[in-house]
Amino acid sequence: MPEQVLMPRLSDTMTEGTVSKWLKHPGDEVKKGEPIVEIETDKANIELEAYASGKLARIVLQEGQSAPVGNLIGEIALPGETTPSPAAAGEGRGEGTPTPVPPSLARAESPGEVVAETEAKRTEPTEQQAPAPSPRPPAPEPEAPEPEGQLRASPIARRLARELDVDLAHVKGSGPLGRIQKEDVEAAAKAAPAPGSRLPTPAAEAAPDVEIVQLNRMQQTIARRMVEAKGPVPHFYVSMDVDMAKALADLEELNDGLPKEQLVTINDLIVRACALALRDYPDVNSFYQDGRLIRNRRINVGFAVAVQGGLMEPVIRDADGKALKELAAESKALARKMREGKAEPRDYEGGTFSISNLGMYGVTEFSAIINPPHSAILAVGAVQDRPVVVDGHLAVSKRCTLTLSADHRVFYGATAAEFLRTVKQKLEKPLQLFT
Amino acid sequence: MPEITYREALNQALREEMLRDESVLLLGEDIGVFDGSFKVTQGLYKEFGERRVKDTPISEDTIVGAGVGAAMAGLRPVVEIMTVNFSLLATDQVVNHAAKIRYMFGGHATVPLVIRMPGGGGHQLGAQHSQSLEVWYANIPGLVVVAPATPADAKGLLKTSIRDDNPVVFIENEGLYNTKGEVPEGEFLPPLGQADVKRQGTDVSLVSHSRMVLLCLAAADQLAQEGIEAEVVDLRSLRPLDVATIRTSVEKTNHAVVVEEGWGSYGITAETAALIYEAAFDFLESPVARISGVEVPMPYAKQMEQACIPTVEQIVAGAKKTLGKAA
Numbered sequence: 004m005p006e007q008v009l010m011p012r013l014s015d016t017m018t019e020g021t022v023s024k025w026l027k028h029p030g031d032e033v034k035k036g037e038p039i040v041e042i043e044t045d046k047a048n049i050e051l052e053a054y055a056s057g058k059l060a061r062i063v064l065q066e067g068q069s070a071p072v073g074n075l076i077g078e079i080a081l082p083g084e085t086t087p088s089p090a091a092a093g094e095g096r097g098e099g100t101p102t103p104v105p106p107s108l109a110r111a112e113s114p115g116e117v118v119a120e121t122e123a124k125r126t127e128p129t130e131q132q133a134p135a136p137s138p139r140p141p142a143p144e145p146e147a148p149e150p151e152g153q154l155r156a157s158p159i160a161r162r163l164a165r166e167l168d169v170d171l172a173h174v175k176g177s178g179p180l181g182r183i184q185k186e187d188v189e190a191a192a193k194a195a196p197a198p199g200s201r202l203p204t205p206a207a208e209a210a211p212d213v214e215i216v217q218l219n220r221m222q223q224t225i226a227r228r229m230v231e232a233k234g235p236v237p238h239f240y241v242s243m244d245v246d247m248a249k250a251l252a253d254l255e256e257l258n259d260g261l262p263k264e265q266l267v268t269i270n271d272l273i274v275r276a277c278a279l280a281l282r283d284y285p286d287v288n289s290f291y292q293d294g295r296l297i298r299n300r301r302i303n304v305g306f307a308v309a310v311q312g313g314l315m316e317p318v319i320r321d322a323d324g325k326a327l328k329e330l331a332a333e334s335k336a337l338a339r340k341m342r343e344g345k346a347e348p349r350d351y352e353g354g355t356f357s358i359s360n361l362g363m364y365g366v367t368e369f370s371a372i373i374n375p376p377h378s379a380i381l382a383v384g385a386v387q388d389r390p391v392v393v394d395g396h397l398a399v400s401k402r403c404t405l406t407l408s409a410d411h412r413v414f415y416g417a418t419a420a421e422f423l424r425t426v427k428q429k430l431e432k433p434l435q436l437f438t
Numbered sequence: 439m440p441e442i443t444y445r446e447a448l449n450q451a452l453r454e455e456m457l458r459d460e461s462v463l464l465l466g467e468d469i470g471v472f473d474g475s476f477k478v479t480q481g482l483y484k485e486f487g488e489r490r491v492k493d494t495p496i497s498e499d500t501i502v503g504a505g506v507g508a509a510m511a512g513l514r515p516v517v518e519i520m521t522v523n524f525s526l527l528a529t530d531q532v533v534n535h536a537a538k539i540r541y542m543f544g545g546h547a548t549v550p551l552v553i554r555m556p557g558g559g560g561h562q563l564g565a566q567h568s569q570s571l572e573v574w575y576a577n578i579p580g581l582v583v584v585a586p587a588t589p590a591d592a593k594g595l596l597k598t599s600i601r602d603d604n605p606v607v608f609i610e611n612e613g614l615y616n617t618k619g620e621v622p623e624g625e626f627l628p629p630l631g632q633a634d635v636k637r638q639g640t641d642v643s644l645v646s647h648s649r650m651v652l653l654c655l656a657a658a659d660q661l662a663q664e665g666i667e668a669e670v671v672d673l674r675s676l677r678p679l680d681v682a683t684i685r686t687s688v689e690k691t692n693h694a695v696v697v698e699e700g701w702g703s704y705g706i707t708a709e710t711a712a713l714i715y716e717a718a719f720d721f722l723e724s725p726v727a728r729i730s731g732v733e734v735p736m737p738y739a740k741q742m743e744q745a746c747i748p749t750v751e752q753i754v755a756g757a758k759k760t761l762g763k764a765a
Contacts, residue, residue, distance in 0.1 A: 157692075157722060157723040157724060158719050158720050158721065158722045158723075159692050159720060159721050159722055159723050160723070161720075162720040162721070178723070178724070178762045179724070179762045182724075182762075184723055184762075185692060185723055
């Protein structure tokens, strides 16, 4: 019986691995201890060494495909053996089917039962791959094994199958010699939409205002683990105190003599500071979707407005390109529309970042909950006279605490801190905000 | 748009460029007093005189050599070789001089030379006079090789070629001179190195150049009657070759037929098929079909000659084969 090459467990957290590259081709001589395949895990790429000398008889898991730890990924024919075992021929029909065979079972049971196990697995895709204590009852008649060689599919069909998460082993080919064609894959994908399909929503794919960044395996793992740790959006929080004395003084000067409806507020100043800072930190202006970052090309800042019985978030589009007074006028008009119940969808849809200000209620600091699909929200506390230490002496300063809630799938602590520091600098040296 | 022949289109291009730029002159056998073997230069000797339209001795090596020298000295000569078959006598001048000089002189000299010559068979001219040898030149870095299929492209590309500072091998086809087509009025200057989609389609890409484009268009008409929408890609330039247009078409149709009148071995179809595999492998539904001339010295007998040149029927059958349909 050939030596089985199984998906190794290369780290404590590894549950599945991907074949990134076969270093040997079927028929190649392999020596015990020689690297034969490169496995990509959530942490790194690691070469797997052969446990026996012989010839690489068969590749079960093709490059780019993933399988759980312990699954058969290939076989080494020992000296004297030339062809794959009957079990191997029966179970590995088609490269699209990594066949879950717990090692103990594969070694101990007869070939027929291994096939049965495989078939049972196929019909119960949701079941976890715990080693079965006893063989399952035989599944319905397994199909006749495919003749030697690979499953026939055109290059475009293979590409589509990868993109649509379609298992080619389950697709019947309509082309010459039974070749699986593009149409066959499309039909299969339509018939059974793959769970957790990697396809993005059409909206995100087509939108000209976003740039799509493929996250690497580590980043995807971080995203998954953060969700496991805390709900669908894994929040973390970063706070910073801002000296608002200069901003307040400048604001007072600007507002001097202006009619009430033209007054510029601290909130407007903060919206503008954030909008400008977002230019420098595009990740903060992005959102997470299925292993990818959707990076918004426009900076549309929303701000929370308390309304009767709830909360609305009007959006100032392209806030980074608007002068302070223009921005102030727009936010006033939007807030009024919200309170009067006259808001239209375009007034509150399409935001890419949000701000929540509870300063007017005397709240010192708080943490806000992110408004999906944004990846961040800034919570603004009241501007208060606070004792601070300046050059070793106590002094009184106008301070305001900003707390950024951030989505840990999208960016991390350092970025959050840098973004917040940029906002702080803009508010403490506010000349740029007034121009 | 006025409809004129391929021959008239070339004649207009030469005349307009000679009027526009005094440094443009014509060299070739019988192009002056006799108005050209294929009458492409008709009337030009009369209009421009013997200083601008020069009848030469029957010596291709000398004609091209004089053209290379004149081009290096600052003129823009357009050399006519009676057919591509005779250009073999001038290959040293074309390959070792015209193509190399700009590079070997570190850019201090350019060779803005155009060498016009028709290729192709089908007129019972025998094995030595019926060849499609454009692939020989398309293999040579330093040359630009152009092979238009329609009167509009013939006129536009000849004008672009004359204005280009690189040596251009301009391949015509004896079977195209009398074909008619609309030609844009005014300046029409298609860039070198850019293919053109002559017919839009969704099911299969027919990729060819020169006279074979017309056969592909006819094949597309036949295929349309059976509900197959073929896209016809006219390469127009063989060097540089427009990979992007070929790839875009194949990405859309997932099937490709490549066609050339000459021999396929190491040929234009070998090149285009390889590029499709390299650039669009993941978009293919089936292997690329290659259709090219039968690999024998061209027979003289009419039926045998016709049997050696690709036909519309072969292209239709090739398209159906790639689509997995019975021919």
